[in-house]
Amino acid sequence: MNDELRERVEREAEKHALLNAVKHESDADVGAIMGPLMGDNPDFRQHGDRIPGVAGGVVGRVNDLSYEEKRERLEELAPEELAEIEAGDEEDEHDLPSLPNAAEHEEIRMRCAPNPNGPWHVGHARMPAVIGTYRDRYDGWFCVRFDDTDPETKRPDLDAYDAILEDLEYLGFEPDEIYRASDRLETYYDHARELIELGGAYTCSCPGEEFSELKNAGEPCPHRDKDSETVLAEFEEMIDGEYESGELVLRVKTDIEHKNPALRDWVAFRMIDTPHPREEASEYRCWPMLDFQSGVDDHLLGITHIVRGIDLQDSAKRQRFVYDYFDWEYPEVVHWGHVQIDAYDVKVSTSTIAALIEEGELDGWDDPSAPTLSSLRRRGIRGEAIVDAMVELGTSTSDVDLAMSAVYANNRELIDDDTDRRFLVREGNQLPLGGSPPDEANPPLHPDHESRGVREIPVGDAVLLEPDDVPAREERVWLKGLGCFQYTRDTLQYTGEDIDVVRDGDVDVVHWVPARESVPVRMRTMDGDVSGRAEPAVAELEADEVVQFERVGFARVDRHEDDETVAYYAHP
Template sequence: MTLSPEDLKTIEKYAYQNAVKYGKAPQPKAVMGKVMGECPQLRSDPKAVSEALEAIVAEISKENPETWEAKLSEIAPELIEALNVKKEPEKGLKPLEGAEMGKVVMRFAPNPNGPATLGSARGMVVNSEYVKMYKGKFILRFDDTDPDIKRPMLEAYDWYLDDFKWLGVVPDQVVYASDRFPLYYDYARKLIEMGKAYVCFCKGENFKRFKDAKKACPHRDTSPEENLMHWEKMLAGEYEDHQAVLRIKTDIEHKDPALRDWGAFRIRKMSHPRPEIGNKYVVWPLLDFAGAIEDHELGMTHIIRGKDLIDSEKRQSYIYKYFGWKYPITTHWGRVKIHEFGKFSTSTLRKAIEAGEYSGWDDPRLPTVRAIRRRGIQAEALKRFMIDMGVGMTDVSISMESLYAENRKIVDPIANRYFFVWNPVELEIIDAEPTVVKAPLHPTDHTRGFREIAVENKVLICHDDVDKLKVGSIIRLKDFCNIEITSLSPLRAKISDISLEALKKAKAKIIHWVPLDGINVKVRGPEGDIDGIGEQGIAAELDKIVQFERFGFCRIDSVDEGQTVAYFAHK
């Protein structure tokens, strides 16, 4: 079967629609389904359709997202409208249950034992966006009362505040849990007086045996007066580490062992990294207790937390019941798995950094906000990425490519273009005269101006391009000249006067290049470092994101006399 022009147009429009919808090269199977649904007469020859589709996808893959959208608007504007109609309900966040305009109070409560990760960013963005939606109050609360297992990092407090500022979100209130020990002690004392909490001296393994057997430990029925006496001794430091635990009295026969008489305070004679706290306290509140008190004291109306913390809510509900408080409306969401990073934890990353496996918390191989900021990912791209993920109980498995697609939309129109040659090989153009090449800073915005590259008769090109050459090959040195290869060893060429039409017919490759007096550039990225030579103009782009042609978007991180360092963002 020979496909008609109309058939080819149908394949093309659905291929472009698929590319625009997902922000990446068209997926042949999905496009095939659309085509066969609209053109049932083609079902008799799927091979012909598949071959035509393969060729069209190959061409579309060479273009950028802006071109895809422009092309689809031209050939099938109705499909653009269909995408917009379909996407509109999915944008933003679903309404909060029971939310009232002006009365919503939400919080993001990190443990500052390291900087914000991409997982943290989800909580930062979604909570702040909900508060903005309802004109409410947003609180950043540092849950920093664990001096031992998840010991806070002093620098991490400022890192979080800096990341919030970068995201364009300023919390209405910042609370440090470690400042509020007297508040927690007061509530603990009240619970003891009510007979709802007691001091337990059982060793951990012994208490577990009682708990698993649904039996009370020997200290559970101690009088409030005696418990208060033990509590004061705990606060005074008269007991040793782990010698006594204050427990919340629940249902000792509850079907879930995790809810039976859970621990609220423990003894650890350790200093806190914040100098204001230091060695002031020896009795430390556990997270479920401190969090329960704080959510009430700060007037939380809504909480979003991981579904793995459902037990926390059940434990905290006992405190709320004892004091007659109303528990905030809670939404749970599933875990987020990012393909490129696998499973990670802040404590694991911290150990790896201390062992020298990474250069620091902003190493481009790490899933931290500091790392992706350094790579040139824009705050707006991260916000869109997190909001699009939504809030649901289902675990989410995503790729960084989705974030890169969002970022590409933002940086592609603003990033100046430059040549960067990795694994450089010298090419002599035997009949070239010294000249100054003018190349646009941006291919579609010539009002931005041109970069001037002084070049003589020798340039550097990528070794990858050299591997594909043979004597007689015609290639185009982008924005410079057409050449014909005359020798491979040494690599030489002569200027070719081939016409533009002949150049296209020969499907001559267009490659980038740099003059011999280019600057040393090191590109740092998730896959490791790449050294090469770049245009001198790159040095003027400090702290800006640029596109190295045929390589990718990079942020210029530092410029020194001997070397310029760029951080790779994405293709």
């Protein structure tokens, strides 16, 4: 990087750092400014590996300034942008940064491109959450494109296509179009033929290890200078299935001396002997690599902005060689870091989850301890809660942590007001009642909504309490919705005292259920099944209804069986 370029990078980085700091009234963040910085200065991208280091130093100097000093400096560098911030610009309503150069496009067009090798785990939700939010924000367009052109290593699961679309619906988004790359092989073949005629590709029969040695030495493959007629003929033979796996590949001709060996003459098509699981694609044996297939599709579908992991920066660089041959304009790219998810003992990966299901460690993709969207859905967590948590992570190039507690907090805010309360006692201790308590307890369905009414819980001659709630001898306890009792002579004696004993702080309030009339419940949790008994009305709740078991947490009623009600625990 020469001195002139370095000065430009520092100047632009300072502006974006100041914008970030003043807008949020906090220190600037390197990850947060990288997207806008690179978006405003496309020529910086070829120096992408060095820009963060320069920007980091600038951000450090900016963060040493007071807020007022930052504002004054921003007024010198970018008075119009400062005015927009202080005028309460519309963008303040959004958690996500603006898409780079969005105003230059008539319509924002994005794609969600899953590999259908299994249902989505929690981490997969980040992509549809972000692009769906951008689509709504810009009144744009997005598609789901199943990138299913690897029938062997990442073999598609036929059930996953519909499962992923169901997950997308659960998150609250409907794609404008749906494509399957395995339906588009002829399109990729046509573009490969055109690329060959342009002199941009050649067929290569070098063994992988031999080519790797040549590539790493910056030496050309002996097949590189074949004439296009020969290459085209051999490619047609690949399409016709006349070669076996590993015999012949089609390579994109790049710069054999490129400083990054991963970009040197990369494979565009290879032979795969394993038939595709989709019947419509099962006869094909010549399959495109993802970088070729995805690059062609992004152009043909008019994609304006791509969101992808920072680890896939080389994909854009490979694809640009193809785009240059065809004289296409490459889409804007937003790179982000990985999202790490806490709260799960299971590794968050499709292959690991599938293996655990196969081994019987999980009883399916919606097992309560599986880190999948189908599990969260069955537990009664709304898709909106997940989307909001993912959007709040932004698009930083740094790795970010998603605390499931953030999802739970979002969900609690969404459902608390509508969720009725019920009693559930786990591993209950049975205690007889004495002293003529009321025959029926009437706790409210919801403490904040008296108009919703009360529950009618028959009391009987004994109750169940959770072990930790059993009072010490001669101590008093308030059975919620029923009254005050004193534990005397192995019996809870009704005292008839009013609620003032609770208000004075002398008596604990606990939940309970009648010993005889309560109903068995099996609550499925992330840590295993929990048995308990609930107030009688729980047996009459509709499947899929979410309740709050008081002092236990929120749960979704899954089903009623002959001998028990099964519920899935959501969160506290």
